[in-house]
Amino acid sequence: MRPPPWKVGELAKRTGVSVRALHHYDEIGLLSPSHRSGAGYRLYTEIDVARLQQIRSLRALGFSLEEARDFLKRPEVTPDRVLQLHVAHLKEQIAAQQSLADRLEQVARRWRSDENVPTEEFLQIIEVTNMIGKYYTSEQMEQLKQRGEMLGADHIRQAEAEWPELMAKVQAEMDRGTDPADERVQALARRWKELVEEFTGGDPGIAKSVGRMWQEETTIHGMDTGNMRSLMGYVQKAWAAAPKE
Amino acid sequence: MRPPPWKVGELAKRTGVSVRALHHYDEIGLLSPSHRSGAGYRLYTEIDVARLQQIRSLRALGFSLEEARDFLKRPEVTPDRVLQLHVAHLKEQIAAQQSLADRLEQVARRWRSDENVPTEEFLQIIEVTNMIGKYYTSEQMEQLKQRGEMLGADHIRQAEAEWPELMAKVQAEMDRGTDPADERVQALARRWKELVEEFTGGDPGIAKSVGRMWQEETTIHGMDTGNMRSLMGYVQKAWAAAPKE
DNA sequence: CTTGACCCTCACGTAACGTAAGGCTTTATC
DNA sequence: GATAAAGCCTTACGTTACGTGAGGGTCAAG
Numbered sequence: 001m002r003p004p005p006w007k008v009g010e011l012a013k014r015t016g017v018s019v020r021a022l023h024h025y026d027e028i029g030l031l032s033p034s035h036r037s038g039a040g041y042r043l044y045t046e047i048d049v050a051r052l053q054q055i056r057s058l059r060a061l062g063f064s065l066e067e068a069r070d071f072l073k074r075p076e077v078t079p080d081r082v083l084q085l086h087v088a089h090l091k092e093q094i095a096a097q098q099s100l101a102d103r104l105e106q107v108a109r110r111w112r113s114d115e116n117v118p119t120e121e122f123l124q125i126i127e128v129t130n131m132i133g134k135y136y137t138s139e140q141m142e143q144l145k146q147r148g149e150m151l152g153a154d155h156i157r158q159a160e161a162e163w164p165e166l167m168a169k170v171q172a173e174m175d176r177g178t179d180p181a182d183e184r185v186q187a188l189a190r191r192w193k194e195l196v197e198e199f200t201g202g203d204p205g206i207a208k209s210v211g212r213m214w215q216e217e218t219t220i221h222g223m224d225t226g227n228m229r230s231l232m233g234y235v236q237k238a239w240a241a242a243p244k245e
Numbered sequence: 246m247r248p249p250p251w252k253v254g255e256l257a258k259r260t261g262v263s264v265r266a267l268h269h270y271d272e273i274g275l276l277s278p279s280h281r282s283g284a285g286y287r288l289y290t291e292i293d294v295a296r297l298q299q300i301r302s303l304r305a306l307g308f309s310l311e312e313a314r315d316f317l318k319r320p321e322v323t324p325d326r327v328l329q330l331h332v333a334h335l336k337e338q339i340a341a342q343q344s345l346a347d348r349l350e351q352v353a354r355r356w357r358s359d360e361n362v363p364t365e366e367f368l369q370i371i372e373v374t375n376m377i378g379k380y381y382t383s384e385q386m387e388q389l390k391q392r393g394e395m396l397g398a399d400h401i402r403q404a405e406a407e408w409p410e411l412m413a414k415v416q417a418e419m420d421r422g423t424d425p426a427d428e429r430v431q432a433l434a435r436r437w438k439e440l441v442e443e444f445t446g447g448d449p450g451i452a453k454s455v456g457r458m459w460q461e462e463t464t465i466h467g468m469d470t471g472n473m474r475s476l477m478g479y480v481q482k483a484w485a486a487a488p489k490e
Numbered sequence: 491c492t493t494g495a496c497c498c499t500c501a502c503g504t505a506a507c508g509t510a511a512g513g514c515t516t517t518a519t520c
Numbered sequence: 521g522a523t524a525a526a527g528c529c530t531t532a533c534g535t536t537a538c539g540t541g542a543g544g545g546t547c548a549a550g
Contacts, residue, residue: 004364009496014368016375019497024538039546041497046364053367056374065537083353086374090346094339101335108328119249119291122298123259129301129331130261254527264528269507284515286528310506 005035005043015052030069031055050079057086093132100128250280250288260297275314276300295324302331338377345373 012019025031026042031051035043044052051072058068071077103125111117180189257264270276271287276296280288289297296317303313316322348370356362 007497015371017371018538020538020540023499028537037497037546039497040499041546046367049364049367049371050362053371053374056371060374060377080353080356083349083356087346087349087353090342090349094342094346097335097339097342101332101339104328104332104335108325108332111325111328117295119294122291122294126260126262126294126298126301129298129305132305252528263507265507265509268530273506282515282528284528285530286515 004046008033008042008044011044011049011052015049017052017056025052025055025065028065028069030065054079054082057082061085061089096128096132100125100132103128249291253278253287253289256289256294256297260294262297262301270297270300270310273310273314275310299324299327302327306330306334341373341377345370345377348373 006014008019008022011017012022022031022042026033031048033042033048034045037043054072055065055068058071059065063071107117107121107125251259253264253267256262257267267276267287271278276293278287278293279290282288299317300310300313303316304310308316352362352366352370
């Protein structure tokens with residue numbers, strides 16, 4: 001296991017990725033080992049390991065192998081960016097799973113008491129169960145990727161810059177106790193929504209999940225999380241209070 | 246949407262399970278709607294919805310469709326049992342994801358500071374990432390199911406009864422501050438391990454995850470969780486302190 | 491020097507649907 | 521009450537990410 005060119009079986013044993021999978025990644029040009037021995041043995045280096053990690057993280061996000069390959073081609077995709085995405089996704093999953101677990105426990109309790117659970121409960125459970133692990137669905141990813149390309153890197157950066165600013169303003173209104181229905185707050189909430197939509201391509205499903213992702217992202221840019229949740233709550237109230245269009 | 250025989254598309258829309266998937270489930274005899282209209286339209290009742298929920302929960306646990314079908318045939322499998330399994334699995338996932346997320350954040354920070362992360366980190370991340378969502382692997386499930394059949398229902402119940410008893414004893418030693426290496430504790434730890442192995446068929450991978458499941462299960466039988474964790478920790482120390490065989 | 495553990499390259503198999511084709515039925519619209 | 525549009529049916533081939541051998545070199549150990 002020691003000496004850092006590893007043979008395929010060694011890498012497989014250490015990572016839990018099957019030999020066949022590594023062969024497959026090589027075949028499709030997703031991860032080709034940096035070296036081959038004289039006899040044609042695949043030899044993987046640290047660089048290959050790092051790339052494999054990126055790949056597995058992206059797969060955990062729901063990327064297909066092809067999407068992962070394309071994504072890793074893009075120059076702005078740095079290793080820590082991938083890690084951040086993975087972390088954001090995990091936190092999202094955790095939140096969703098936590099609430100589902102609570103719900104399931106309730107239903108189980110109810111079932112044990114009177115064996116009579118309304119079908120509506122089951123319908124909702126099915127829906128939520130499906131959503132978990134599917135948060136970034138393939139079409140959603142499609143849109144995300146397209147948007148990412150269409151907006152261009154600098155556009156994205158601009159949005160990134162606007163977020164903290166916008167959040168600071170919202171925070172100010174919140175501290176001041178302004179009613180979420182107030183026009184000033186409404187304007188901020190609208191802008192918030194626009195920013196989200198700009199990034200998501202207007203898909204409401206993706207908006208929900210990516211909303212939280214942005215929350216993470218901007219957290220990383222130097223803000224605190226507990227607070228953020230209350231901010232989100234405030235904005236949501238504002239949306240709820242909005243005159244319908 | 247109201248009237249409870251639903252057509253396939255209605256059910257699909259409400260649950261997020263695709264029409265094709267429902268057709269598929271019908272084809273393979275996993276979920277055949279209770280009724281058909283004169284024109285041959287599939288009509289799903291509340292009972293069908295409840296079954297669909299079971300199926301999706303089992304799928305979330307990593308069951309294949311065939312395994313789910315067989316599992317649901319068994320008479321001791323009640324709806325709330327499936328819910329409990331699902332809950333246990335979710336909590337397990339949450340714990341694993343939480344620790345992975347922490348790890349990823351650490352690594353990301355380290356990367357941003359010196360851009361130099363030891364390969365060992367990546368190897369471990371890959372391994373853990375793989376394990377999540379794979380906790381119950383198909384072969385593991387195989388073993389679980391086989392064991393479930395081989396042990397028989399009453400054997401299981403006996404084990405169920407022994408758990409609280411055993412845990413009470415462990416708790417007593419722990420409260421007393423007995424060293425985990427002490428022979429009394431060692432005996433209890435061995436029995437603990439035996440019980441786990443009896444249920445898991447001796448597979449160490451499954452033992453780890455099912456250990457937590459039992460934790461949940463027995464919790465449900467009326468014990469408190471926070472405490473349980475420290476119990477587990479204590480037993481693990483005992484295992485670590487065991488003279489190697 | 492042989493034997494077991496690995497490695498290679500084909501190459502076909504599989505699970506759980508996706509997707510499209512061709513053709514009825516039900517619902518909505520005028 | 522006709523005429524779409526929308527939804528349902530079956531049949532059937534396509535897809536992704538590998539699993540699972542088959543047939544045959546390679547290499548460290550005894």
